[in-house]
Amino acid sequence: MTDALGEALHLMRMSGSFYCRTELTEPWGLTMPDMADCLWFHVLTSGSCEIEVDGHVTSLAPGDVLLVPGGEGHRLFSGSEAETPLVTTLPHTFETDNYAILRHGDGGAVTHLVCGAVRFDHPAAKHLIKVLPHVLYVRQADDMRATIDLMAAEARNLRPGGEAVITRLADVLVIQTIRSWLANDPAARTGWLGALQDQQIGQALALIHRDPAQPWTVERLAHQTAMSRSAFAARFTELVGEPAMRYVTRWRMHVAMNRLRDRDSTVSEIARGLGYESEAAFSRAFKRIVGVSPGQARAG
Template sequence: MEDAVVPGSTDRLARVLHTLRMRSTFYCHAQLTEPWALEMPAIVDSISFHVVTAGTCWLRLPGGESRELRAGDLVLVPHGLGHFLASAPDAPPGPRVDLLPQQYLTDRYSLLQYGGDGRRGQLICGIVSFDDAAARELMRALPQLLFVGGDTASAAEPIRDTLRFMAGELARTQPGGEAVATRLADILVIQAIRTWLAADPDTGTGWLLAMQDERIGRALEAIHADPGREWTLERLAHLATMSRSSFSTRFTELVGEAPIAYLTRWRMNIAHNRLREENTTAARLATELGYRSEAAFNRAFTRIIGRTPGAVRREQSAISGGVITPVRSSLSLLRP
């Protein structure tokens, strides 16, 4: 039977969640007074999230209906989608949040005070992206809006506990409070994804379904575990105990691209992360990721990433050397 080893799919997803690592995070503690409205800009390859710690607000995606958020609610907006927040469902669009004056308490944390002279509300908002290649694939499989209600059965007790802890940290001024709040925000994002998956293990599309498919998931995990191996269509099909044609068709249907195209993109995502985080070279990465020449690696990298390996290294050196400060680097994500 094709789906005989069901626990394997669960274990694979658990391992992906365990490896979630965030980067380029920026958080904002928003103290808002009605009436108010804000535009959250689109940011490529990121997830925005909002936690309502006091009061209520309304969230709207472009072309969509407004959704009310109450104290204790958590919402994730994946795929870098721009969206709107407001104190009323029919409020006109407000200014972009990154263009408003705010107090930067740290390089990655700001305090925003904005609005009229009405009822007060409070949000903690964040922008997160992920370095781990498997986690990035998982992000692509998320819905346009992931909502976890603070007062409904959809919110697991750990999420409610984290939300209460966060609200307590923000309610009083004390040393390190903003650092604690941002760490809690990281935890909330992972908890929300876990809750969504647990509510319906068969949910999602694309890569997420592929990971849960016993045969295709087995091949995917082999690629993830050893990306530098000399993988061929025949070897991957053999691992999945399928014919080459059946494997290629099934893989493409679930993942959305052919096996070797996926392998190439996976390798380039790993290379991109390592060029940004490590003192490595394109020549070394070419060898480790299964390329016979640095030139072939450079061509694949530029085609997939859109920049040369050298450009990525120079950009990271500028940030690390202080030419571009962390704050400017984070806020540059918000510019059109």
């Protein structure tokens, strides 16, 4: 059986990441900036913390993990009376270009956090992030305990190679948090996520994601999933929210956007690599789905 959801998780390789180990003493507060196209994560390894996203406050205890999948700006603080300066205005000690240590606060009780903002390159991973809840919070999950304990140990005593260990553990923890939500929240069984977990439609989605350049048709996808054309077309639209061939085209444009940003290929090469016989046909499809031409998308 095809595990389309598992494949989407497998493709969640992070890039353009920034990680920060924070040592905070009460009273303290921080404002995280809006980071478009990023996912914010916070892991509390000791102490206590309040996080406010869009006016909603969540209290974290050691071992808790909170994600802000859309990268919206938000506040962290020890108490409502604490000032919350923008974190980018505070002095950091940079261990590497992508890893820093922040010490901040007024000398009271100590809180340790590992925070970060990460991006995802693969279209399947990006799409998965977009359908996650506004805030994703996991409280002391048993299956994540070993990862959090290792991260806390490294954060307490940063040894040679500790930066590499913490950043890799953070990547693992983000995926574990998403997986925990997928397994336990009924909302994860609806829409595109629900379609990924459907035996037949999930198989079709996996085929499209693996090889968007194939000359897919409704008939071919139906045959691959052992369904009749009419039954497949109706079920795909019901679960995914749009007809199969529109999804194929839109998925190709997700892939195209990624390749345009890389700047390693010409528009003509991208068109051929996605199964289009001409650059003109690809450009028409791209503008219809994205709203601008490939050249404008690359320039922007």
